[in-house]
Every structure is written in structure tokens, then in C-alpha cells.
Amino acid sequence: MDVPLWLLAIIAFGVINFMLISASVLVYAERKVSAYMQNRPGPNRVGPAGFLQPFADVFKLMFKEDVAPRAASPFVHSLAPVIMVVIAMTVPAMIPFARGVVIVDNSVTVLIILALTSVSVYGVTMAGWSSNSKFSLLGGLRSSAQMISYELSMGLAVASVVLLAGSLSVVEIVEDQSVGGAVLGWNVFRNPLGALIFVITAFAETNRAPFDLPEAEQELVGGYHTEYSGMKFGMFFLAEYVNWFVASFVIVTLFFGGYLLPFEPQILAAYPGLEGSVGLGLLQALCLLVKVGFFVFLFLWVRWTLPRFKYNQLMEIGWKVMLPAALVNVLLIAIAVAVFMG
Amino acid sequence: MLAESLFVMLGTLSVIGALGMLIARNPVSSALWLILTLFCVAGLYLTLSAEFIAVVQVLVYAGAIMVLFLFVIMLLNLGTMPTMKGVGWKKAVGFVLCVVVLTQLVLIGATGLDLLPATEVVDVANAGSATTIAKSLFTRYALAFEVIGILLLVATIGAVMLAKRRFA
């Protein structure tokens, strides 16, 4: 489909703003959900039910003084949060929001997502190093070790999906999940181990609890962003929430049918007028958001329920459990593809 | 035209990155410059419409290898090398002029002796796609591919053996 450039630009603008707004909604969601999980009210002063709290936070951050350590490397120190945000905001370009609604569609979009994920560690590492503080450095070190360890399993989980779809394009992977009619074609049913591995590694790659060692407050003050303040800190904050949101999008897109409606062929058979209409597109986008909403909640749920791993546990899980499991999974999927689809 | 201007831009940037890597006095800065170069090279692949190679370049070099590099450099906490002293702007300008003149001389000499390769346009429309690469990897270069597997195994064994074996 040949979408004119101006339309793409509008969509991209919309997506970026959607992500920005979502981040503040997510901040609110996190604070509220965690509050309910801990049996306390959470923010309730700013706006109705405290809904404007995140916006107040943003204003607070914007008006704060930007303090950087004197021994910090100024350029890298400023670059790090920018990298984090830019990379976090780039991934949605590869996510199809409804059939045909995607900003970038070429033959290797899955790999681009993986590449962006692996590059995002630079934001953390550079922040950790350039701050010239031991807490930051430890956070940066932990982050790069963690990313490297879990990227392998993540890549292998994605490889199993790619094997099933026979394509490296995200759009084709989503469409490939429409086989089997209802929901059985979704990769989570065809490739459950891969889905599990991917979800776990997504937690690790976004530095969310229980994998939040790079910013472990109890030991490292704030981890890699200890020495950041003002809007630079705000950008890390933003990137973290966008990452979390985007990770949910990627999980849903690769393993839970993306924008596909459950029982889509049946619905289309019942309402033939829906085929190819804007209504179907809206339904698909809504469906995608509902699925994403679940995973957003899952991230919160896990964060406020499970304790953080120790460093040695982190490494053991990554190298001794996830990696072998991911390898076996790829092998099984490859055999299955060769036997049943070859 | 777009491809050419992109080539010039990315090429210049990658050379700047390479120079920066050499000149930088701090190992971490060096590594960061190198990452810039790697990204620019990936961009150059893109201008050749070799999307797969470009993404793999970022994924493997920038995403994995350089992260490990940074990790090790930061872990070792290497100090900054002594800065060069007494390089005034006169010397810098002189150096740049020398480089320009030398380039011109080499270029003139090479053209005069007919040593320069002729520019040619290669059809790369499909050469960089994952399918093409996979097919030649598993047929034409199957043996080399397998032996590279052994090579990686050897490297892994070596790393584990040299690092972990308890020597009596």
C-alpha cells in the first residue's frame, strides 16, 4: 500500500503524541495501581481522583534546576537521556496499529526492533559512565551485563516467531497469526515457550522489576540516573514508561495476534459490511489497545508483587535457564515448521 | 541524488567517527566514537539497499560487541591517556593543509598512472535481502558456514578454558 508521505507524517506525529500522553497516563496508573495493591489511596489531590498528578510532576521537573556533576562529561551526560527517549519513541514506528496502518513497513522490521532494543542500553551505559559517580557507574555496568545476557534469549524467541511466519516483517508476522481462524493461530498458542521467554526477557530489557537492578534504589540510590535532575531526569522517566508501554505493544504484536480481533473471520462473516471499512480498523486498534492494556497491567502487577533478583540469580536465569530453553524452543519450532509446513 | 548526498554525509561522519576514536584520550569516548562509525557504516549499507546487512550491523556490532567493549572498559576503569600538549591552531591548520595537499598529490598521481578503479553501478536491488543471503549461506557457502560454527565453538572453549580452569 502506498501511503502518501504527508499522511505518514501525520500518523507519526499522532503516534509520538499518543506515546507521550500515554506515558503520563501510565505514571498515574502505576501510582494508583501500586497504591491499591498496598492498600492506600495513592495520589488524590491534583485534579479529579488525582488524575492530573503526572502533569503536575512534569511541570515540577521542567522548572527544576538542571544540576550536573562538575566532573561529568557534559556532552555525553546530556546525550544519554536523549538517546533513551529517541530510541523508545522509534520502536512504535514498526508496530502496525490496524491492518495497513503502520509507519515503517519493510522486510526486516523485526530486526530493526531488536536492534533498537539492543542499542537502547547505550543510554543507560552512557548515563552511568558520564555522571562520574560510583552509583551511576554500577547501574550502567549492571544494565549492560543484563541487556547482553537477555538479548540472546530475546533474539532467539523472536527467531522462533520469524521461523513460523517465514518473514522478518512485523506486518507479515501479525497477518501470519490469522491462520486457524479464531485465536489458535496466535503465536502464544503455537509457540507458548517462546512467548513466555519473550515476556520475561521484555521485563529484563526494559529494566522493570524484578529486573530493575540498574536502578535499584536500596543499593544504588537511583542507579544510572542518580546524578540527573530536572528535565534530563524527566526524559529518563519518560523513556522508562514509554519503553514499558512499547514492550507491551511488541509482546502483543509478536505473540498475541497484534491488531487481530479474536474470532475475526466469524465477525466478518456475521457483519460483511465491516470488511475493509474504517470501522474494522478502529475495532482492530481498540483490540490492540485492550491487549496492550493487559500487559501494561501485568508489568505493574509483577513489579509490585515480586522482589528483585540478586545479581547472581539474574545471571543464572539468563544464561542457564532462558538461553537453553530458547535454543531448544527454536530447534523444536524449526523441526515443527519443517515437518508440518515444509 | 538522495543516495549520493547520503553517502557523502554518512561517509564523512564515519571518517570523523574513526578519527575521533583515534584522537579521543579516554577509552570510553573512543568506544563511543567507534559506535558512531558503526552506525554510519550501517547507514551506508542502507544506501546500497542492503537492509538486512545494515540492521545486522547495528544489531551485532553496535548492539552486542560494543556493549561488551564498553562494559569491559568501564569495569577496568582505565584512566585517561595524557593529552597532547602544545598543539596550537597554527599546527592544526598546517596539518589539515598538508593532508589536503597530500590527498591531491596522491589523487593526481593515481589518475595519471591510471590506477584508480572505474566507478561502476552494481545492481544491488535484491542482493541484500535476507532470503538471498540465507540461500547462498546454506548452499554455496555451506561448508564455510559450518566451519565458522566450529570457529565460534573453539573461541568459546578457549574463553571458558583460559578463564575457568583451576591451575594446579
Place this chain on the structure above:
Amino acid sequence: MDLAGAYEGILFDVAGGFTLLLLMTAGVVCIVWDIFSNDDPVLPVLAAMTCVVAAGWEVRGLDAGSSTAFYDLIRAYGLTSYINITLLISALVSIVLSVPYLNRIRRGYGEVYALILFATAGAVMLASANSLVTVFVGLETMSIALYILVGLVRQGGGGIESALKYFLLGAFSTGFFLYGIALLYGATGTMILPDLAAGFEARGSMMLLFWAGVALFLVGFLFKVSAVPFHMWTPDVYQGAPTPLTGYMSTASKAAAFAALILVLYYGLGDLAATKWQTALAVVALVTMVGGNIFALVQNNVKRMLAYSSVAHAGYVLVALVAGTGEGYAGAAYYLLIYSFMNLGAFGVMALLEWDQKEGSEQTIDSLSGVGLRKPILGVVMTVFMFSLIGFPPFGGFFGKIAVFAPAIEAGFTWLVIVGVLASALSGYYYLRVLYVFWMRPQSWSAPQVQAHKFPVPSLSAAVLVACAVVLTVIGFVPVVRDLPMVYFDVAFTGGTP
């Protein structure tokens, strides 16, 4: 490309790459076996058996005409079989000699034997290269396995030094090598060696790219064979490495690199090489022979002396390559076979005579006084090896030197050969010095560390060393070994494709 057809073709080619595939499989089996039964004494037996089987297979291929396999990636049979036998013998002898040695220094790890097999697989791939890709992959596989083997002993400092030196300089040379390959590919548009010249002609006006590529490529090779401007690493690396593995390194890796160089010169550069690169190679050969021998004169440690002597021997082989004729290449192949026996033997003897607790890296030649009288077997075989290394008539080295020098004279490089002969005469000093110390010095076995260790000579090692000595004594009188490589370059027999 039709995939099903392609796989059938690959299956058909398995016979051609049998040695390579067998070595890789056996290496993987060794590693997996080692996981379940750590440092199992069966592993070296398995590795040795693999070499024997593979060598048997290659003997079958000696008479067959050369062919290519795996989409022209490698060559099989003919000259390749000849070189592969050399490599396999070298691996076999090293494995047998390594077992008691490594057990004595408590490094008898199962991985070592797998690594030797992998290194040999890399060497075989390098020696049967028909494509720049194969050259590079084979070279890297071999080198990386060797880096690890060199660094096997690391608490003394010497092992670390030699492993690091080897690794860093090797990585540098690989960089040159790879850059050369890239330029060659750019200039010719092909990776297949026999197509290089044609591709160069077809593209036209790629002079700079092509010759720069060839130069960088040669630098990589000359590093691996330790020719003189690129030889600096050799003595330090040989000195610190475990001695039987030094023997392996000095023979197999050198033979494989030379074999690949022969293939590149013969197929890839063809007449181009004869016109343009003879002079450059001749200069390198000259300085290598002279330099290697002169440096060897002043060494007081036998391993260092043997290292410089191996530099000098690389020079002799280069003389044969300078000739640029079929006889020259055949002579080089023959010399490499003989050289493998001599050098493996010499390092094997030294491996049994180490009592400095540092893998012989600090042992002076004087500490070996009277060894010949105390251990007559070692003394006698060492005598054979030393005389052969000098190139003394009844032994193999003499016939080898004839085989490398005669073609150079025919090709008009008499001056080079004269220098070579003078250099070998010079080498007599340091080789005979070893024998003098062995036989004519009073015994100095009073040192306490020597007394503490009785240093028995394991019967298997002795048997292998004696076998090497016997082979060296008789090989010159078996003309078929010498003439065989000639046949491969005989146009009437092969149509010009060994």
C-alpha cells in the same frame, strides 16, 4: 537456486571434504565426551585414531586427479591430499607426544585434543582452499585454536606473554589479510581463486586495488609462515608454548599456510605473480634465510634456537615459491613434509628434556650436557634430526633442500640459491652445537632438580621419535614421495590443475 538440488550436490561433495568433516566431527565428539567424562584418557586415543583414519582416506586420494567440492570452495585429492597427509602426520605425532608431556605438567585436559583436532581442521581447510573465503575461515579457525593452545600454561608468565603476543600480532596480521581479501574481491569481483586473474582482466583499470590487495594478502601469509620482516613473534611464542604444541605450531600451521600460498600463487595470480611478485618474494626469501640463521646463531635456549631455525626454513621454502614453476611448488610441498618430521622430532626430544619447570623456556643449552650418553635413544634421534635440519646428505633434509633449490636455479635465481646454501652452511654451527653438547660435554646431572626428576622417556614417545628419525633416514631413497607432488603439476597428467 534450487535448494533440493543444492543439498544433493552437497551430499555428493562429502567425499571430497571427508577429512575436514571427520576432523570437525571428531573434535565435537571429543568436547562432548569431555563434558561427561572430564579429561578422559580415551580422548587422545580418539583424536589420534581420527588422524590415522583421515590420513588413510587421503592416501586413497593421492592418485586421484584434483577436483573441487562444495561449490568450488575447497579442492580435494591430488596435491591437497599430499599436504593434508603432512598436516595429519604432524597432528598425530603432536598428539602422541603431548600426552605424557601435558600429564607431566598437569595440563592433560581433554579440550586440548579437541582443540588440536579443530586446529587441524582449520589447517586442512586452509591447505585445500580454492576460494578467498575458505582461506580466511581456515586460517582463523587454525589460528584461534593455536592461540588457546599456546596459552595453556599461564602461571609462569611466559605462557601468557607468548599467547598474548601471538594473539595480538596474529589479530593484526588477520586484519591485513582480510583487508587484502576485500580489495582483491573489489578488484576482481570473485572469491574463487582460479577466477581471480580472469576477473582482474575483465574488470580492467583496477591496478591499484588489485596489487594493494595482493600485497596485504601476502603480508598476512608471510606473518603466518614467519618470514623475516614479520617474524618477531616467533621466538617468544615458541619459547613460552608447551613444547610438543610448539612442534605442532611450527609444522602444521606453517605447512598449511604455505600450501594455501602455493594455491593462491598458482591459481589465483598465475602469470601475474611470476612477473610482478617474484622479486618481492625473492627479497623476502633472502632476508628470511639470512636473518633466521644469523639470529639462531646467538641463541642460548634450544627452543628459541629452533624457532629462529624455523624462520630460516620458511626462507628455504620461499625460495622454491620464488621459482614460480610447477617443480618449485612441488619441491615446496615435499620440503614441508620432510620439515614436519625434522621439526616435530626436534621439539619432541626437547619436550622430554625439560627440568626448568617453565616448559623449557629458561633452559640453557649447557644444561643439556651429556644427555646423549645418559639417554642414548634421545641422543641418536636428535643427531638424526639435527643433521637433517642442516641438510646433511643421507637424511631427508638434504633431498628436501635439493627439491627447493633446484627449481630456483632453473628459474634463474642462482644468486638466491647461493645465499641459501651459504645460509644452510651457517646453520651447521648452531645445529652441531646441540650435538656437541649432547655427546661431547661431561655430564652435568648433578643439579638437584634434575636429580629429583628421573625424567623417564615414555616408550610411546620414544617409538614416535625413532619412527620420525627412521623416516628421515630413508625418505630420500623413496623417490615416489618426492616425485608425487611433481605429478600434480604435470600438465600431461592433470591438464594443468593439480
